[in-house]
Amino acid sequence: MDPQDLDLINGLLDSDAELREKLKEHINDFDKKTRTMVGMLNKVHSTPSSEILALLDTVRPVIQSCQETTATLAALVPPNQFWRWKDMWTNSLRSAAFSALFVEYLASGKLLSLQDANTQLGIKEEWKDRFTLGVEDYLHGVITMVNELSRLAVNAVTLGDFEAPIRISVFVKDVFAGFSMLNLKNDILRRRFDSLKYDIKKIEEVVYDVSLRKLAPSSKGPAKETKTQE
Amino acid sequence: MASDAAPITSLFDAFRADLDDHNDRRERLIKVRQPLLPRTPRRTSAGQPRCDDRVQTRYLPPPPHHQRKHGRLRRPRDPRRRRGQQKAARDPGPLQGHAPELAGDRFWHYQQNVSPGLQEYIEALSFAHYLEHRSLITYAAVQRSLSDDVGGPYFPLPVSDYLLGLSDLTGELMRFAISAIAKRGGRSKASEVCAFVRGCKADFEIFTPHIRDLSKKQRVTSQSLQKIEEGASFCPPASDPAPCPSPAAACAIPVVLIRRLPLTAAYAIAVRTSEYDLPPDLLDDLVSRHVSGYGLDEGDSGRGLGAQTAPRER
Known part of the structure; x- marks a missing residue:
């Protein structure tokens, strides 16, 4: 091999290694933050509905703090190389998306759009080729949220909130209808999509139990009941 | 609550377009590799001028144990295909045609899908380069071959694909050397190739920690090298030319x-x-x-x- 070429390649590899180290450092930080958020959101399952808003207020600052991390990462990644380094932060970013989505649902009962999720995490449109929350990661976040909601349906009833399962049921069915529109390849997203069906089943069972015992508001009760018996 | 349904489905409508676009492009790019391979024999049989006379050596089939050991990694190739490969090397048509698909950040998105074809291409290109110049093609030269007329690269050449493609070259050189042995004067050529491959192996060794799969290919290189060495030892020892016996x-x-x-x-x-x-x-x-x-x-x-x-x- 030409010695000059040898040096060139060595240089390229060294700079890649250096960048990887730097990214790793910040991703560790990001990872810590997302774990904190997920841990805090876990408390939802044991928090009465009246105190949930207070809990969300403690999570929001952590989401805010993720904005610094995303900004640093976006600054580190060279132009057009988003997909090259993406694997390093995929998991953290998906948890962050989940946290933002879950907080939004608990606060307003709505699905946070992809764009708003990007905004909440401080990700700017012009970073598109360096750092962004893509469709796939966003959808992973949505699925994680639905997984969590199926637990919440059960736990809300335990805590005496009989309306929550019905709200969750309507919401999850809408999300499921959305997912059904996608042509998924046989990848992780498709496999996780399958888990939605089990979540729906679990939520429907809770709704059924609640409706059968007339614990939920009567206007929605019978409708749900007939649905689940189909 | 029911009114939320509309926004959710409209959100997913956009995702569907996005995912479909991604999957279609991915499949198109995976197929890029295919036209590069099957068309090579066809092109040579069409009576095009031969590329390089020096590889017109008769192909020596590897002994059966070699095929068994490397069946998975390397199929024995016929010389037609090898000549065709060199042609392909001069004409990165399939890759060139997909340059817009790989523009901007898309290249790294689909790098894993493109990389086998890219490595195959680099192998062919470096083989042609070796036959012409007896040296290893440089990183810059490969990148140049993947650039448009004014020198703008279609995409940045990944160092890993460059090195892995060159690593495949050693296998090709092994076949070249072994079949050259059969020809007059081929044994000195074989020992030349032997020295060259030895150099490659030594040079690549330092990169193994940085590049995944390179160590796997280094093992294959060692095996190729061993075969060339064994083949090259056909060269008669330096003894004084004695009168020919009966x-x-x-x-x-x-x-x-x-x-x-x-x-x-x-x-x-x-x-x-x-x-x-x-x-x-x-x-x-x-x-x-x-x-x-x-x-x-x-x-x-x-x-x-x-x-x-x-x-x-x-």
């Missing part, structure tokens, strides 16, 4: 050895040849005569050689 005596023993033993015994042949003080020309003839019968089944080749070396039989 043809009958000269032919008898080496042919028996060459015919029956796999290439791994080439070393032994080289050693024994010295006992008979064969001049290199005669040895060349012997080897090439033997090799021309190698592809036939064992019995046939035996008889064929027997007829040529009649004194041995009696």
